[in-house]
Amino acid sequence: MKKIAFAGTDGRTLLCALVISTAKSDIYPEAFQGAVIRGTPAMPKFTEMMNWPVEFIPTDSNSASDYAAAIIRNLKAGKIDYVIPMPEALLFEGLVDEVEAAGFGKHIIGLNKAGAFIEGDKIKCKQFCREAGIPVAQSWAEVDAKNYNDALSVCLSYIHEFGGAVMKFPYSAGGKGARIILNSWEIREVYDKLIKDYKDSYKAMFGKRENWPLLIESFMSGVEISFTILVDRLGNFQILPTAMDYP
Ligand SMILES: Nc1ncnc2c1ncn2[C@@H]1O[C@H](COP(=O)(O)OP(=O)(O)O)[C@@H](O)[C@H]1O
Ligand SMILES: [Mg+2]
Structure with a gap:
């Protein structure tokens, strides 16, 4: 047993x-x-x-x-x-x-x-993926969450080039930190909501003066499938059946 x-x-x-x-x-x-x-x-x-x-x-x-x-x-x-x-x-x-x-x-x-x-820092994870050659969204940027104009210009350029942008509070957020933006009218609203939701977390982590890292990714369309692989430190691995982690 x-x-x-x-x-x-x-x-x-x-x-x-x-x-x-x-x-x-x-x-x-x-x-x-x-x-x-x-x-x-x-x-x-x-x-x-x-x-x-x-x-x-x-x-x-x-x-x-x-x-x-x-x-x-x-x-x-x-x-x-x-x-x-x-x-x-x-x-x-x-x-x-x-x-x-x-x-x-x-x-x-x-x-x-x-x-x-x-799991805990999406920006560090992105940097790691870049070093390891793991494909992620075609484009991503880090801006200071306190600076709306920077967030706005990144979002506008991603909407223009990729059809959308995803704003992410880059730290542990219980699955609620990623916000999809599909047209320019939504940028301000999504931004305000995200700041409202994470202002306290940002303040606790970085204080008022330091940069508040906000991740913005280009939008990816298509079907989303999760691949889970169990791996040990010796490189042994086991690929689990694919899953979809949304309804
Ligand atoms: N660049 C993107 N393009 C389209 N959808 C995205 C993008 N990034 C995230 N999403 C959607 O938001 C969900 C949550 O984002 P993710 O970065 O996986 O954060 P977490 O799992 O930590 O909440 C994803 O499962 C996906 O459905
Ligand atoms: Mg996820």
């Missing part, structure tokens, strides 16, 4: 754990048990009501260190075998690093702190 645990506090942790416990596979005949690390207070009761074969592992708080402590304790005791952190914040805060430092690096999946910029 292998136990796979999903760490985090949203509904996906429970659904993933349930699938692990109940899915049948021809390739992997071994039995699997799903677990949730932390979850929400309502989950254990609901799981019991539904009679779902899912286990729960509590943590002292929502901090990455407390997740790490619970994970390391349970890995040591053999109560879980593998851990999948769900919220990216846990990666930014170094959950993978802590588990690795305790000697359990092979039992957790996800980016360590040094690599997590790929």
